[in-house]
Amino acid sequence: MSSYTALITGSSRGFGKSLAFAVSSKYPNSTIYLLSRPSSHHTETFNNLKKAHTDGTVHKVDIDFNDAADTDNPNNNYINVFKDCIEGIPVPTSSSNKIVLYNNHGTLGHLTASPPLSSVPIDLNLNITSCISLSLLFSSRFPLSSIVNVSSLAALKPFPTWSLYCASKSARDMFHHCLSLSHPTLKTLSYAPGAMDTDMQSHIRLNESDVEMKEAFVKMKEEGKLVDPDVSARKCVELVEVGKEGHVDYWD
Amino acid sequence: MSSYTALITGSSRGFGKSLAFAVSSKYPNSTIYLLSRPSSHHTETFNNLKKAHTDGTVHKVDIDFNDAADTDNPNNNYINVFKDCIEGIPVPTSSSNKIVLYNNHGTLGHLTASPPLSSVPIDLNLNITSCISLSLLFSSRFPLSSIVNVSSLAALKPFPTWSLYCASKSARDMFHHCLSLSHPTLKTLSYAPGAMDTDMQSHIRLNESDVEMKEAFVKMKEEGKLVDPDVSARKCVELVEVGKEGHVDYWD
Numbered sequence: 001m002s003s004y005t006a007l008i009t010g011s012s013r014g015f016g017k018s019l020a021f022a023v024s025s026k027y028p029n030s031t032i033y034l035l036s037r038p039s040s041h042h043t044e045t046f047n048n049l050k051k052a053h054t055d056g057t058v059h060k061v062d063i064d065f066n067d068a069a070d071t072d073n074p075n076n077n078y079i080n081v082f083k084d085c086i087e088g089i090p091v092p093t094s095s096s097n098k099i100v101l102y103n104n105h106g107t108l109g110h111l112t113a114s115p116p117l118s119s120v121p122i123d124l125n126l127n128i129t130s131c132i133s134l135s136l137l138f139s140s141r142f143p144l145s146s147i148v149n150v151s152s153l154a155a156l157k158p159f160p161t162w163s164l165y166c167a168s169k170s171a172r173d174m175f176h177h178c179l180s181l182s183h184p185t186l187k188t189l190s191y192a193p194g195a196m197d198t199d200m201q202s203h204i205r206l207n208e209s210d211v212e213m214k215e216a217f218v219k220m221k222e223e224g225k226l227v228d229p230d231v232s233a234r235k236c237v238e239l240v241e242v243g244k245e246g247h248v249d250y251w252d
Numbered sequence: 253m254s255s256y257t258a259l260i261t262g263s264s265r266g267f268g269k270s271l272a273f274a275v276s277s278k279y280p281n282s283t284i285y286l287l288s289r290p291s292s293h294h295t296e297t298f299n300n301l302k303k304a305h306t307d308g309t310v311h312k313v314d315i316d317f318n319d320a321a322d323t324d325n326p327n328n329n330y331i332n333v334f335k336d337c338i339e340g341i342p343v344p345t346s347s348s349n350k351i352v353l354y355n356n357h358g359t360l361g362h363l364t365a366s367p368p369l370s371s372v373p374i375d376l377n378l379n380i381t382s383c384i385s386l387s388l389l390f391s392s393r394f395p396l397s398s399i400v401n402v403s404s405l406a407a408l409k410p411f412p413t414w415s416l417y418c419a420s421k422s423a424r425d426m427f428h429h430c431l432s433l434s435h436p437t438l439k440t441l442s443y444a445p446g447a448m449d450t451d452m453q454s455h456i457r458l459n460e461s462d463v464e465m466k467e468a469f470v471k472m473k474e475e476g477k478l479v480d481p482d483v484s485a486r487k488c489v490e491l492v493e494v495g496k497e498g499h500v501d502y503w504d
Contacts, residue, residue, distance in 0.1 A: 079369065113434035113435065114388060114391070114392055114434075115388070117331065117385055117388060117389065120381055120384055120385050120388065121377070121381050121385075124376065124380055124381050124384070124423075125373070125381075128376055128380065128419070128423065129372055129373050129376050129377075132372055132376070132415075132416070132419065133369055133372050133373075136366060136367070136369060136372065137369065139366070140366055155426075158426060158429040158430040158433055159430060159433075160430055160433035160434035161430075161434060162430065163384075163426075163427050163430035163431055163434070164384070164427070166426045166427070166429075166430050167380070167384065167423040167424070167426045167427035167430070168423065169426075170422045170423055170425070170426035171376075171380065171419040171420065171422055171423035171426075172419070173422070174407075174410060174415075174418045174419045174421075174422035174423075175415050175416070175418070175419035177410040177418075178410040178411060178412055178413075178414065178415035178418050178419070179415055181410055181411075181412035182365035182366075182412035182413060182415070183365065
């Protein structure tokens with residue numbers, strides 16, 4: 001019998017939450033791990049998914065990708081939490097038992113031409129270091145698996161006020177490209193989900209310092225041109241199913 | 253009277269050292285800051301350059317780009333050392349007074365398909381976080397200036413055993429591209445100096461785990477096809493002089 005196991009980071013809201021429901025809908029018997037910071041959103045998404053996912057299993061994992069440097073309590077850092085999580089999952093021995101990491105968490109950061117210096121290590125650790133560390137751990141335990149790196153147009157195109165975000169997405173794309181070249185049975189997909197109608201977009205409409213960009217996003221919202229995250233998530237899950245690799249945009 | 257000031261990171265050996273001598277040779281009256289970890293190489297390069305650069309000034313700055321987390325002694329961390337350094341340099345008020353940051357330092361890291369997890373934050377902090385932090389500090393103090401991000405073919409092309417290095421170079425290119433878009437009077441050049449005959453190449457020939465890549469580099473060395481770092485450095489300094497921007501390879 002075939003099985004499907006999905007680990008989704010940053011799953012409490014936005015695109016991560018949509019991914020969780022998309023997986024549940026396509027694979028009713030699947031096992032889904034929701035990995036997010038402890039929060040009311042995390043609990044709410046877990047409870048709602050559990051109600052919907054009656055033929056499968058849902059696990060809630062509290063994990064904070066900011067806390068690598070929690071030297072006072074090393075057992076609590078995200079590396080150990082993630083290790084514990086994946087060591088509890090049996091290693092699939094055939095390709096009909098699918099296991100997928102949706103490496104989705106990240107922060108857009110400050111939307112200014114000169115981000116504060118203190119935000120540089122914080123944003124880069126969260127967006128790059130933790131993302132890469134998770135993919136290394138996951139690919140090492142599950143050589144026969146798939147990793148989705150949630151990417152962005154910002155991985156390919158520079159935006160003047162998104163420098164740390166663009167750098168992060170660019171690094172993630174390149175890292176996963178290298179990883180797939182060196183791990184022949186691992187599939188990696190860098191999926192750019194489109195400009196979606198999520199909290200992240202509200203944040204951009206409020207805080208973007210580049211006037212032209214702000215107006216463009218406000219116009220997209222007004223004209224209903226933002227992508228529905230549920231639709232984009234279903235496309236992403238489908239791309240994984242057919243074994244698509246490399247950088248793929250929602251609009252491709 | 254025109255002036256030229258260069259700050260060169262990772263200047264004790266290899267391409268950084270070549271850059272220092274290339275600047276000295278083209279701009280005999282220039283002021284050159286050598287920024288490296290305290291080491292015998294650093295002292296030797298400083299002494300040799302001082303002997304050659306008799307019409308200009310050479311400063312030796314001890315700085316360790318690994319020590320951002322030196323919380324016991326925050327005055328010693330590289331951010332503060334770099335701030336102190338640039339705050340001692342007058343801000344140019346016209347484009348005939350040129351100031352250039354050669355952001356050159358970095359590590360190739362482990363040359364394996366699965367780098368050790370502990371190396372991820374170390375390599376990424378050194379290659380990305382410190383590089384970006386320096387460029388932000390520099391561009392903020394010197395809006396009318398140039399930054400050279402020492403890049404690589406690895407910024408554009410994935411190499412299976414160089415995943416952290418490729419990700420780092422890709423992030424650096426993208427960050428500097430964004431920075432130049434948001435800072436109209438700042439010029440940024442991401443210069444890929446070619447596969448050079450330096451200590452880094454000896455390290456690759458000894459430690460590369462990908463057999464094909466190792467053989468390719470050994471062959472380049474044997475056939476004398478590795479680039480002379482002094483020649484590549486002179487090309488880089490010339491590209492800055494003519495105001496070239498974007499990603500430029502030695503072979504372009």
